[in-house]
């Protein structure tokens with residue numbers, strides 16, 4: 358199925374379907390069957406003549422007739438169903454509901470002096486311009502079930518992830534999308550899976566301008582970035598919104614893998630206190646730009662380092678100050694870790710972040726931060742799998758006091774899901790090392806002792 362990626366588009370389409378008849382169900386209204394398999398776009402090959410029902414009424418009658426036939430109008434792209442012909446008007450009707458004169462509200466029409474003589478079938482020339490991208494691609498690509506594909510819109514860019522069997526059609530798909538999608542100037546295909554450090558997609562330009570600097574809005578917040586150099590996925594907008602909705606003004610957010618700021622910028626705009634970090638210098642640059650553009654610089658501190666280093670430096674220092682000098686029962690502290698392929702591997706950075714002495718004087722009702730860590734899981738029982746992944750990397754089991762939830766975020770590929778695991782850090786986690794770390798440390802100390810003894814002998 359052709360998945361239109363934006364919900365807004367879907368709503369518009371469903372609304373249209375509710376009011377009008379589906380053109381693609383009528384063979385005559387589909388593009389000519391000869392275009393099936395076309396790999397080089399030849400727009401003139403889409404021309405065809407069809408016969409459609411029509412009413413011819415005097416110009417003076419149109420205003421009164423239109424409300425009676427409104428629901429029968431032929432709706433196609435760039436087609437005006439009411440056209441001037443000589444001194445009268447021709448009203449084009451849809452062939453699905455209108456088979457003949459009797460299909461119309463004849464009594465009402467006759468009352469307006471419109472009768473069977475006004476009804477006939479007209480020749481209508483259909484062209485490439487009259488079909489949507491979806492309709493054109495459905496008629497060109499191999500078969501309906503596996504022939505079509507999904508795309509995302511990021512500003513003026515349409516981003517495709519074409520399966521192998523569609524690669525011979527990529528130029529055509531690119532041209533059709535650029536022709537048909539409003540404000541689309543650039544069409545790119547995902548060139549390989551994202552396995553590079555900064556998680557940005559490797560892109561192949563298939564049509565249009567090689568311009569990747571985009572302006573887009575997510576949940577009403579404007580963002581700018583270079584899509585070829587940073588990570589941005591519009592399919593995460595709902596997840597970003599869920600987290601931002603959890604935050605209240607004066608809450609604290611530590612965003613370990615912040616990207617260009619889809620958690621951090623809206624949080625800072627909400628007057629949360631944000632510390633945002635990303636290792637990619639380009640993400641960091643655009644993060645700063647977006648903070649400035651959204652006028653939230655006073656509420657956000659940004660850094661450009663490895664996530665672990667950010668946790669043991671910026672986060673450690675800021676959190677210690679808050680735990681020791683503020684009433685943590687009056688606001689929330691959240692840590693987002695969205696690097697699903699490996700974020701769990703950073704969880705042990707919280708173990709032994711402080712010495713027992715540093716946290717010895719805290720009030721008993723102190724509220725520790727909530728971590729939201731994202732992870733992929735493959736196969737069966739993925740929910741249980743992510744829990745185990747988090748627990749083993751953290752070196753602690755998450756009982757009902759600590760675990761806040763394991764939430765499904767999205768299906769990434771067949772059999773591969775993305776989850777958010779939310780849990781509270783505890784005094785024990787923050788002041789003791791992970792079991793394996795203790796063993797490693799003890800082992801290292803013993804080695805040192807033996808080595809010293811050997812030296813002494």
Ligand SMILES: C[S@@+](CC[C@H](N)C(=O)[O-])C[C@H]1O[C@@H](n2cnc3c(N)ncnc32)[C@H](O)[C@@H]1O
Pocket residue numbers: 554555556587588589590593613614615616617618619620634635636637640662663664665695696697
């Ligand atoms: C999946 S993206 C998430 C970006 C953003 N938070 C979002 O939700 O869209 C992961 C981000 O982590 C950054 N990154 C990758 N490795 C990192 C590391 N070791 N330390 C800090 N950031 C890292 C990448 O540059 C990328 O921006």
